Amino acid sequence: MDAKSLKRLLPRDKDDAEGARALVALGYPVVEPVLPYMLDWLKSNGSPVELVMREFFVSLGAKAVPVVQKALASRHDGLKYFVVMYVVSRWPAEAIEDLKLQLQALATGSGSYGTDLIALRLLVEHRLAEAGWLREWSQFKTKRLRELLSQAQSIEDRLRD
Numbered sequence: 670m671d672a673k674s675l676k677r678l679l680p681r682d683k684d685d686a687e688g689a690r691a692l693v694a695l696g697y698p699v700v701e702p703v704l705p706y707m708l709d710w711l712k713s714n715g716s717p718v719e720l721v722m723r724e725f726f727v728s729l730g731a732k733a734v735p736v737v738q739k740a741l742a743s744r745h746d747g748l749k750y751f752v753v754m755y756v757v758s759r760w761p762a763e764a765i766e767d768l769k770l771q772l773q774a775l776a777t778g779s780g781s782y783g784t785d786l787i788a789l790r791l792l793v794e795h796r797l798a799e800a801g802w803l804r805e806w807s808q809f810k811t812k813r814l815r816e817l818l819s820q821a822q823s824i825e826d827r828l829r830d
Contacts, residue, residue, distance in 0.1 A: 670695070672702035678731055686717035693725045697732055704736040711751040719751075726756045731764040741771040749775065750782035758787065762795050769797045776806055779813075786810060 678695075680688040692700060700707065710722040726733050733756075740752050742805070754776065756767060765772075775788035776798075789806060792798045 670699055675700060676706065680704060680710065680718045682718035683710070683713040683718050686721055687776075689718040689721035693721055697729055704733065705739065708733075708736055708740055708752070709748070711755065712745070712748050714751055723751075723755050725753075727759045729769060730760050734764060734767045738768065738771055741775065742770065746780045746782055746784065750780070750784045750787075751788045753784055753791070758791060765791060765795050766797060773798060774813040 675692075675695075678688070678692045680686075680692070689710070692703075707722050708726065710716075710718050711726075713719045717781055726737075737752055737757065743749065753772075757768060757772075769792075772788040772792050775784055776792055778785050789803065789810065793803050793807075
């Protein structure tokens with residue numbers, strides 16, 4: 670089946686779980702040409718289609734590494750979070766190892782979703798970076814989060830006045 674035909678099978682909206690299941694049922698490698706479109710559904714966190722796609726990508730493991738690498742290099746912070754939190758964190762160690770560089774890049778970044786901390790945790794759990802480097806980043810993140818918490822508490826205190 671070609672990419673054009675597969676695109677027509679993509680879910681119509683976030684509630685089209687039946688369409689998502691029919692597409693997923695075609696299996697890999699048949700759906701490979703539309704994997705990026707399927708992964709994009711993870712942005713609709715918690716929707717019926719997202720739940721189908723999430724489980725599909727979890728089951729793919731290492732086969733999905735190339736499309737996941739692209740997603741983790743994108744500018745979409747929400748997609749990065751959903752992919753790392755709900756897919757990559759459930760993959761076997763061998764598949765996660767293939768994302769070492771992307772996880773290290775995420776771990777050294779920041780964001781409102783906490784993707785950096787999930788990436789750092791995965792690096793620690795799977796021993797994918799030097800312990801000293803991981804320790805330094807963990808300490809830096811802890812210090813920064815304490816500073817941010819202090820600022821938030823200060824704002825909250827001022828609002829009570």
